[in-house]
Amino acid sequence: MKVLVTGGCGTTGSILVKLLKDSGYSVLVVDDLSSGSLENLSKQGLSSRPVLPGLMPHLRRSESLSADDIIVITSDFTDDAVIRHAMLEKYDYIFHLAANTDPICERAVAESTDTNLFKTVALAHLAVKAGAKKFVFASANLSCEEIDSNVDSFLKVQKLSCEMFLKQFYYHYKLNSASVRMSSNSNANATAMLEYCKNDKKGAWVYNIDLEPEKQSSMHRSENGQ
Secondary structure: OEEEEEOOOOHHHHHHHHHHHHOOOEEEEEOOOOOOOHHHHHHOOOOEEEEOHHHHHHOOOOOOOOOOOEEEEOOOOOOHHHHHHHHHHOOOEEEEOOOOOOOHHHHOHHHHHHHHHHHHHHHHHHHHHHOOOEEEEEEOOOOHHHHHHOOOOHHHHHHHHHHHHHHHHHHHHOOOEEEEEOOOOHHHHHHHHHHHHHOOOOOEEEEEOOOOHHHOOOOOOOOOOO
């Protein structure tokens, strides 16, 4: 199974990449290294090879890349070369962790909304066109009570909007997704993302890591759109 991970050089992303490799997945990381680092992958015992987007067409022909190397495309995840590669390779699963966070979201609202919302929607649309089996999204740590009353940051508004778009992507295009509302525990986040990738539930599901399983709230579109 082939997996694309955006933001795979962050703390949670690098742990997820390690779990995916240990589970037998073939992993490609896309990370512009604006906040993540190759050192995070090294801390997980992984060797990595940074590749510029323009060199992506040559990846298959390169004999210098070990099967154990993690290829890291050092680019924005909506770079044209990344999109062409993803369409060609037909990734089975897409894990989307790349995002602007606070305080960037507060200082640059328009720019962060473009990255966190509109580019996420573009990536989900790519997943549809590429025939991905599931789109796993790193959402914000949102409680049900907070959503019902007052969401208190631009980041949370952007992430919640993504969850709603993913619900529509299932309704209109049958893109299965899992939006994981992250906790402060990076290991728990990565483990949950892998777990929700492996389950066979169809729909657009939302999981809050801080809640016990029986208390999980879900936004699920059944096959008949209900």
